[in-house]
Amino acid sequence: MSVVDAHQHFWNLETGTYPWLTPEHGPIHRTFEPDELIPQLAAAGVDRTVLVQSMDSYADTDAMLAQADAHDFVGAVVGWVPLHRPEEAAEALARHRAHPKFAGIRHLIHDEPDPDWLLQDTVIEGLGLLAEAGLPFDVVAVLPRHLEHIPVLAERVPGLRMVIDHLAKPPIREKGWEPWASLIARAAEYPQVHAKVSGLNTAADPLTWSAADLRPYVEHALEVFGPDRLMFGSDWPVALLAGDYAQVWRETGVLLSGLSEAERAAVLGGTATRFYDLPETPDA
Known part of the structure; x- marks a missing residue:
């Protein structure tokens, strides 16, 4: 079984600009590059x-x-194009798709002042370009409103494959349930919609969380999506706000321990391999 971490980041504060990343983010307000992740x-x-x-x-x-070129362990890159400017987006997609590891698009919709940013006609047109190109869209759903958009997008852009990052950040810390549970179940009714079991530690109590805190939410996701539409992601280095890579990996193993070998293999690699069209085996 090839194991895939379907959600991780790098950033360099000396060469890149990340306005959202402020000193208030503490341990992640620094540069993170491949040499730190590899071990x-x-x-x-x-x-x-x-x-x-x-x-x-x-x-x-x-x-x-460039990181993907330099490191074989990077199997795919989810990048960005200006979906709200479809003509420019089409040109950018043509340019990016020349790279063999370019595999999808994401936009930081949760940083947009308009919670309905995704439903603009220009953005819908941009998402249509992704569908035509066979490229999936990562949805950063952090508000209930963002989850409400997914069935709308599934109807308006039926060829678009989507993956909900971080299970849409369920209210784990508050031990909440609705409207998250109903909204994610509604999104899961569309077979082109997948989800990532990722970023859940930072939705829980950062000091005391364990698999037990995450279990009701992951079990609900397994029920509505099934293992074949779920994929593991570490969300490293954001994960450092509530633990570390080893803890996320260990507790994910606990969460999946009740599944069959085939089901675990799907969540830990098979789903991501298929969704992002990764080669069946990593490069030598």
Whole structure:
């Protein structure tokens, strides 16, 4: 089984611009590059990763593609194009798709002042370009409103494959349930919609969390999506706000321990391999 971490980031504060990343973010307000992650992947037995954008900029995407060129463990890159400017987005997609590891698009919709940013006609047109190109869209759903958009997008852009990052950040710390549970179940009714079991530690109590805190939310996701539409992601280095890579990996193993070998293999690699069109085996 090839193990895939379907959600991790790099950033360099000396060469890149990340306005959201302020000193208030404490341990992650610094540069993170591959040399720091490689031994942690080896310790966990992770073969490949999906490197995901951290800023809505061409510079961030170009930096990620350069990292993918330099490191075989980066199996795919989820970059950025200006979806709200479809003509420019089409040109950028043509340019990015020349890279063999370019595998999808994300936009930091949770940083947009308009919570309905995704439903603008120009953005819908931009998402249509992704569908035509066979490229998936990572949805950063952090508000209930963002989850409400997913069935709308599934209807308006039926060819678009989507993955909900971080299970849409369920209210773990508050031990809440609704409207998250109903909204994610509604999104899961569309077979083109997937989700990432990632970033859950930072939705829980950062000091005391364990698999037990995450279990109700992951079990609900397994029920509505099934293992074949779920994928593990570390969300490193954001994960350092509530633990570390080893803890996320260990507690994820606890969460998945009740699944069959085939089901675990799907969540820990098979789903991501298929969704992002990764080679079946990593490069030598």
